[in-house]
Amino acid sequence: MIRLEHVSKTYKSSARPALDNVDVEVDKGEFVFLIGPSGSGKSTFLRLLLREEIPSKGRVYVANFDVARMARRRVPRLRQSIGCVFQDFRLLANKTVAENVAFALEVIGKPRPTIKKVVPEVLELVGLDGKANRMPNELSGGEQQRVAIARAFVNRPLMLLADEPTGNLDPDTSQDIMLLLERINRTGTTVLMATHDHSIVDSMRRRVVELSLGRVIRDDARGVYGVGR
Amino acid sequence: MRASFVISEVITGLRRNVTMTVAMILTTAISLGLLGGGLLVVRMIDKMSVIYNDKVEVTVYLTKDVSAENDTLVNGKAGPGCSTQECTALRTQLENDPAVESVVFESRAQAYKRFQEIFAAQPELLKLARQESLPASFQVKTKDPNRSDVIKQTYSGKPGVDTVGDQADFLKRFFGLLNGIRNATFAIALIQAVAALLLISNTIQVSAFTRRTEVGIMRLVGATRWYTQLPFLLEAVVAGVVGAILGTLGLFGAKAWFLDKVLAGPISAGIMPPIDSLDVILVSPWLLLSAIVISAFTGYVTLRLYVRH
Numbered sequence: 001m002i003r004l005e006h007v008s009k010t011y012k013s014s015a016r017p018a019l020d021n022v023d024v025e026v027d028k029g030e031f032v033f034l035i036g037p038s039g040s041g042k043s044t045f046l047r048l049l050l051r052e053e054i055p056s057k058g059r060v061y062v063a064n065f066d067v068a069r070m071a072r073r074r075v076p077r078l079r080q081s082i083g084c085v086f087q088d089f090r091l092l093a094n095k096t097v098a099e100n101v102a103f104a105l106e107v108i109g110k111p112r113p114t115i116k117k118v119v120p121e122v123l124e125l126v127g128l129d130g131k132a133n134r135m136p137n138e139l140s141g142g143e144q145q146r147v148a149i150a151r152a153f154v155n156r157p158l159m160l161l162a163d164e165p166t167g168n169l170d171p172d173t174s175q176d177i178m179l180l181l182e183r184i185n186r187t188g189t190t191v192l193m194a195t196h197d198h199s200i201v202d203s204m205r206r207r208v209v210e211l212s213l214g215r216v217i218r219d220d221a222r223g224v225y226g227v228g229r
Numbered sequence: 230m231r232a233s234f235v236i237s238e239v240i241t242g243l244r245r246n247v248t249m250t251v252a253m254i255l256t257t258a259i260s261l262g263l264l265g266g267g268l269l270v271v272r273m274i275d276k277m278s279v280i281y282n283d284k285v286e287v288t289v290y291l292t293k294d295v296s297a298e299n300d301t302l303v304n305g306k307a308g309p310g311c312s313t314q315e316c317t318a319l320r321t322q323l324e325n326d327p328a329v330e331s332v333v334f335e336s337r338a339q340a341y342k343r344f345q346e347i348f349a350a351q352p353e354l355l356k357l358a359r360q361e362s363l364p365a366s367f368q369v370k371t372k373d374p375n376r377s378d379v380i381k382q383t384y385s386g387k388p389g390v391d392t393v394g395d396q397a398d399f400l401k402r403f404f405g406l407l408n409g410i411r412n413a414t415f416a417i418a419l420i421q422a423v424a425a426l427l428l429i430s431n432t433i434q435v436s437a438f439t440r441r442t443e444v445g446i447m448r449l450v451g452a453t454r455w456y457t458q459l460p461f462l463l464e465a466v467v468a469g470v471v472g473a474i475l476g477t478l479g480l481f482g483a484k485a486w487f488l489d490k491v492l493a494g495p496i497s498a499g500i501m502p503p504i505d506s507l508d509v510i511l512v513s514p515w516l517l518l519s520a521i522v523i524s525a526f527t528g529y530v531t532l533r534l535y536v537r538h
Contacts, residue, residue, distance in 0.1 A: 077451065084450075107452035151446075
């Protein structure tokens with residue numbers, strides 16, 4: 001599903017590479033934590049998968065796309081097969097919950113009847129049925145993140161990238177969000193989650209890829225956050 | 230592509246940034262109005278050339294004694310007309326000249342008669358003029374009105390010729406004035422167009438900035454370039470089209486309330502051709518086209534340069 005081969009990424013503004021000869025392979029349906037301190041290369045890793053950045057060296061494969069070499073006009077296709085969730089939710093404040101979710105389908109040209117059908121379905125999946133007409137500012141942080149997850153998942157992507165999705169949430173709410181991500185993972189969607197949250201990583205016991213200064217220093221099939229320190 | 234989505238985005242965008250939109254529309258309207266004004270002057274020059282080129286003649290004035298010898302009316306009796314050797318030689322030469330279309334001899338008496346007709350309304354002028362003070366002449370019509378100076382050069386200084394008057398000289402100066410007006414309008418239109426261009430570019434940048442969250446999400450969920458950028462492009466084009474419509478209305482207004490009144494005299498005298506509403510209507514598609522091309526082009530370039538996809 002995801003394959004990075006000898007990937008390095010150097011930004012113009014920095015002498016040290018953000019990623020340094022990284023090899024990682026993630027199979028379809030896996031749940032992977034990407035951990036490491038700030039500046040270790042987690043964000044660059046995710047940006048490469050979305051083709052927000054192009055690697056300086058090496059190859060990046062996502063689904064059937066040769067991400068680094070694909071034509072620009074095909075990038076939307078790649079992104080349609082990836083769902084994204086962020087720490088800051090990134091909801092549109094002037095749209096309702098349902099409109100926020102529908103927006104993701106409208107802008108890729110899905111027909112209206114399809115949108116009318118799938119939006120309530122996904123809202124039910126994330127546990128927000130009954131809140132379709134609320135505005136984002138009327139919701140709690142956890143609920144807002146559920147909207148963001150609904151939006152990321154509504155087009156049934158092959159994989160979900162989550163960048164610190166629990167970073168702004170309290171531990172209980174974080175736990176609920178993790179349950180939701182697990183449920184999405186069980187539908188066969190690959191989940192790749194960058195996080196700092198020790199307790200979540202330790203309690204889930206999923207695969208852990210740890211980055212440090214741009215290198216993969218650990219890749220455990222059923223890891224915890226703090227091993228070896 | 231869902232039209233309803235794009236349209237609602239465009240309307241929201243224009244409303245969110247009303248002052249800028251108004252400035253953009255007004256500048257575009259003024260620029261296009263001036264462009265249209267310039268184009269109307271061009272049309273007027275074309276029409277006037279047609280009117281005048283029919284009429285333009287070179288007049289070969291004869292010397293005083295040749296005029297007297299070849300008069301058609303001497304002391305109340307019929308004169309000989311163009312009969313002396315100098316006069317007939319000139320006539321033959323003119324008639325055989327390949328550049329000449331037609332030649333008409335006008336004697337002093339005939340010139341005096343025409344003079345009386347022209348200045349019938351000014352008796353005091355008529356009292357001053359006498360038949361003897363007017364020269365006889367050949368009214369020469371050239372095949373190519375633009376080459377009348379050749380005739381002037383050829384016949385100036387020939388025996389029996391006093392001076393050669395070329396109406397084209399005056400017309401050239403007159404058309405020069407009109408061309409100057411046209412160029413000035415185009416120059417101001419161009420400066421205004423630059424202002425409009427910068428405003429359009431700035432409006433799009435502001436628009437893209439205020440909507441960066443939306444655009445960011447659109448990019449992430451895999452919206453195509455068209456979906457993310459068409460609303461901005463259309464925003465510029467809509468403003469451009471509104472500007473073109475206002476510019477055209479401005480031209481109609483200027484025609485009805487200003488030009489038609491100021492130029493009423495020369496127009497009714499046939500000196501200047503009237504500017505029809507049809508002329509304005511014919512100019513307006515060009516304004517609309519310029520508006521669309523300029524705004525779309527500016528929009529596209531701005532999005533390319535300043536707005537990441």
